[in-house]
Amino acid sequence: MNAPLPRSGALHAPGTVLTGAEILWESLVRVGVDVVFGYPGGAIMPAYDAMARYPMIHHVLVRHEQGASHMADGYARASGKVGVCVATSGPGATNLVTGIATAMLDNVPMVCITGQVPGALIGSDAFQEVDITGVTLPITKHNFLVRRAEDIPRVIREAFYIAASGRPGPVVVDITKDAQQGSCAFEWSDAPIVLPGYRPERAPLARELEEAKRLLDSAERPIILAGQGVIRAGATDLLLELVGKRDVPVASTLLGLGGFPATHPLALGMAGMHGEAWVNKAIQEADVILALGMRFDDRITGNPKTFAQKAKKIHVELDPAEVDKIVKVDVALVGDVRDVLAQLVPTLDEKRRPAWLARIDEMKGDSAVRDIQALPDEGRLYAAHVIHDLWRLTEGRALVVTDVGQHQMWEAQYYKHDHPRKLLTSGGLGTMGFALPAAIGARFALGPHPIGGADPTEVWVIVGDGGFQMTACELSTIAQEGIKIHVAIINNGYLGMVRQWQELFYGGRYVATPMKSPDFVKLAEAHGVRGMRVTARAEVEAAVREAQASPETVVIDFRVEQEDSVYPMVASGKDLDDMIRRPERKHNPIYETGED
Amino acid sequence: MKQTRTFVVHVEDQPGVLDRVASLFRRRSYNIDSLNVGRTHEEGISRMTIVCETDASVARRIEANLYRLVNVLRVDDITDSPRVERNLALIKVSAGPDVRPQVLQILSTVGARAVDLGPDSVVVEATGTHEEIERLAAVLAPFGILEMVQTGLVAMTRAAERPQLSRGEAA
Ligand SMILES: Cc1ncc(C[n+]2csc(CCOP(=O)(O)OP(=O)(O)O)c2C)c(N)n1
Ligand SMILES: [Mg+2]
Numbered sequence: 001m002n003a004p005l006p007r008s009g010a011l012h013a014p015g016t017v018l019t020g021a022e023i024l025w026e027s028l029v030r031v032g033v034d035v036v037f038g039y040p041g042g043a044i045m046p047a048y049d050a051m052a053r054y055p056m057i058h059h060v061l062v063r064h065e066q067g068a069s070h071m072a073d074g075y076a077r078a079s080g081k082v083g084v085c086v087a088t089s090g091p092g093a094t095n096l097v098t099g100i101a102t103a104m105l106d107n108v109p110m111v112c113i114t115g116q117v118p119g120a121l122i123g124s125d126a127f128q129e130v131d132i133t134g135v136t137l138p139i140t141k142h143n144f145l146v147r148r149a150e151d152i153p154r155v156i157r158e159a160f161y162i163a164a165s166g167r168p169g170p171v172v173v174d175i176t177k178d179a180q181q182g183s184c185a186f187e188w189s190d191a192p193i194v195l196p197g198y199r200p201e202r203a204p205l206a207r208e209l210e211e212a213k214r215l216l217d218s219a220e221r222p223i224i225l226a227g228q229g230v231i232r233a234g235a236t237d238l239l240l241e242l243v244g245k246r247d248v249p250v251a252s253t254l255l256g257l258g259g260f261p262a263t264h265p266l267a268l269g270m271a272g273m274h275g276e277a278w279v280n281k282a283i284q285e286a287d288v289i290l291a292l293g294m295r296f297d298d299r300i301t302g303n304p305k306t307f308a309q310k311a312k313k314i315h316v317e318l319d320p321a322e323v324d325k326i327v328k329v330d331v332a333l334v335g336d337v338r339d340v341l342a343q344l345v346p347t348l349d350e351k352r353r354p355a356w357l358a359r360i361d362e363m364k365g366d367s368a369v370r371d372i373q374a375l376p377d378e379g380r381l382y383a384a385h386v387i388h389d390l391w392r393l394t395e396g397r398a399l400v401v402t403d404v405g406q407h408q409m410w411e412a413q414y415y416k417h418d419h420p421r422k423l424l425t426s427g428g429l430g431t432m433g434f435a436l437p438a439a440i441g442a443r444f445a446l447g448p449h450p451i452g453g454a455d456p457t458e459v460w461v462i463v464g465d466g467g468f469q470m471t472a473c474e475l476s477t478i479a480q481e482g483i484k485i486h487v488a489i490i491n492n493g494y495l496g497m498v499r500q501w502q503e504l505f506y507g508g509r510y511v512a513t514p515m516k517s518p519d520f521v522k523l524a525e526a527h528g529v530r531g532m533r534v535t536a537r538a539e540v541e542a543a544v545r546e547a548q549a550s551p552e553t554v555v556i557d558f559r560v561e562q563e564d565s566v567y568p569m570v571a572s573g574k575d576l577d578d579m580i581r582r583p584e585r586k587h588n589p590i591y592e593t594g595e596d
Numbered sequence: 597m598k599q600t601r602t603f604v605v606h607v608e609d610q611p612g613v614l615d616r617v618a619s620l621f622r623r624r625s626y627n628i629d630s631l632n633v634g635r636t637h638e639e640g641i642s643r644m645t646i647v648c649e650t651d652a653s654v655a656r657r658i659e660a661n662l663y664r665l666v667n668v669l670r671v672d673d674i675t676d677s678p679r680v681e682r683n684l685a686l687i688k689v690s691a692g693p694d695v696r697p698q699v700l701q702i703l704s705t706v707g708a709r710a711v712d713l714g715p716d717s718v719v720v721e722a723t724g725t726h727e728e729i730e731r732l733a734a735v736l737a738p739f740g741i742l743e744m745v746q747t748g749l750v751a752m753t754r755a756a757e758r759p760q761l762s763r764g765e766a767a
Contacts, residue, residue: 137616138623142666145611162666196761197608197669321660324653 041088044115069099074441090128105428141169166200229293433470
């Protein structure tokens with residue numbers, strides 16, 4: 001029965017009799033997997049036992065399965081490849097759920113492999129039995145329950161294909177213990193995958209393209225709203241060409257940041273709830289909106305009924321189910337952003353728009369007291385300062401992974417991303433605890449860490465004191481793996497974003513938001529990495545440079561202003577240009593002026 | 597404008613497919629009036645007829661969302677097509693010997709039939725649109741309905757074509 005052990009790094013020839021567990025790794029190697037993030041347990045033990053025979057796949061032992069799912073996610077977002085995590089049945093599988101939902105809402109290609117109780121016990125409430133395909137049905141792109149060893153190769157191929165193609169998403173592959181233990185002849189095919197009901201590719205009709213061109217030609221005040229679809233499709237070059245030809249300013253969604261260079265003169269920045277005032281105003285004044293690979297999330301539109309009412313809308317989107325979901329559009333070009341732009345852009349002639357660009361400059365000027373570099377440094381440490389300095393000291397090239405909260409919005413406002421796949425953040429689900437594990441995944445995608453000055457493969461985590469504590473255990477994973485990332489904790493002593501809502505909308509009653517934290521420096525040291533503390537702006541630069549030069553992971557505890565808020569802000573459900581602006585305060589150097 | 601819409605959905609006959617379809621309707625808050633599933637003449641392919649009350653824009657998204665399911669082969673919104681629709685009902689009517697002739701008289705008038713005669717009851721089989729069944733039930737109600745079951749609508753267009761089930765034109 002037992003197949004001879006392959007020599008280190010060697011795969012078996014198809015036809016060899018192998019166990020399901022071996023077939024799993026044989027299959028994973030063949031679809032290109034070189035790292036998996038996981039945690040063992042009873043129902044997945046056969047797979048773990050066989051893993052030792054496949055040293056070409058590196059296994060990262062996490063501290064909590066949620067971490068494994070975010071690591072696979074971070075790996076996928078940073079590389080564009082499919083990320084893989086592994087967990088046991090029952091609690092192992094349910095611990096993945098938050099990470100799966102995070103990946104689903106942000107269209108991240110991921111395959112989650114879970115062990116399942118033996119087939120004969122399914123349905124009997126066996127020890128550690130959870131119907132994980134049932135649980136994850138609404139939060140996966142697709143899922144599989146595998147009961148036989150011989151089905152593993154086909155399912156792995158299909159899972160990777162489904163996860164990565166079309167609108168990407170997470171796929172769960174639940175494999176019973178007896179399927180891992182059973183043996184059969186290993187068969188592998190490289191033939192194209194045929195799933196009769198699956199249609200990942202779409203293309204718009206010629207008349208829809210003509211109609212889009214007609215609208216773009218008629219535009220006086222056009223705006224592009226660039227989403228994550230631009231990054232997924234690798235369409236930045238075509239977008240630059242379009243903008244160059246037509247003088248169309250580009251606003252981005254949170255997940256779209258980096259898809260168009262932030263320092264480009266026609267980059268407006270992020271739109272939406274915490275978008276800059278001029279961006280949201282420009283959207284409301286636009287007469288044509290070209291929405292690229294974005295889904296009109298409520299954080300972008302404000303009140304959808306009053307969103308960009310003067311504008312004809314062209315929606316370029318891969319998923320027809322997104323068309324007219326929130327905002328009714330005039331033309332839908334259903335297809336990959338790159339393919340659609342490749343057809344559209346060559347048909348467009350050059351047009352300059354001095355009047356519209358002057359109008360936008362005027363709106364910008366109104367609220368452009370945001371150049372915080374020019375502001376007096378009176379000793380206080382603001383999160384915006386820290387992030388701005390990080391941007392400067394990393395030369396705007398680092399890969400930044402943010403968590404969820406105020407620091408996430410400040411990062412989006414102050415770290416100017418010029419390159420795609422350089423900002424990883426949980427946009428759709430807004431999952432606190434995402435940043436640290438996702439950064440570990442990104443580290444594996446980017447390769448060995450740099451030591452020294454600014455480097456495009458640096459990984460920086462920007463995380464709140466609250467979110468950091470949700471997955472801080474993964475510091476041990478970092479120590480065990482001997483990898484290096486930088487962690488900037490924006491420590492304001494509060495669940496800051498919730499505190500901000502309490503300040504603005506709940507009468508200033510700070511219920512359950514003041515938060516006591518451990519000594520993060522000691523916590524870092526206890527995990528075997530370095531810790532530093534920064535309490536004044538003057539110390540920021542030296543600390544960041546020291547972290548960059550350090551051979552090991554450094555956690556910097558930035559003690560920032562406690563009750564600062566993110567502005568401007570469109571309250572939930574309000575019109576996009578109905579913004580709460582930063583109040584002018586004497587002691588506050590980051591106020592905005594202007595009557596608007 | 598909301599109207600009753602009828603979808604014909606061809607799916608792969610695999611475990612969990614009904615669950616996926618039902619979960620989609622539940623999650624997106626699309627209300628199902630009736631849902632029927634059954635085999636087709638083709639091996640491995642099942643057919644669903646789904647009826648729901650909705651407007652055209654939501655109907656388009658229902659179609660698109662159904663297509664997102666990997667096991668869904670084809671979706672047709674046949675609301676605006678000439679079609680045949682049937683709903684099968686079994687109605688157990690309390691009908692002792694005294695009223696039985698009356699009940700049988702009603703059945704023959706409307707084209708329904710008695711499929712089982714018990715000493716005190718009759719099981720009626722009727723096919724028709726949902727409205728026709730409702731009307732029949734209303735007429736039989738005075739005798740006393742003991743039990744009633746409906747299959748839900750099954751529907752088919754009248755056009756002489758077979759639904760293309762390979763990689764077809766999507767929504
Ligand atoms: C898992 C999870 N739980 C709760 C929330 C709600 N939430 C959004 S922001 C926030 C506060 C985050 O606090 P912190 O991590 O300190 O970041 P800050 O806002 O202070 O920068 C909370 C609780 C969430 N997004 N995710
Ligand atoms: Mg905080």
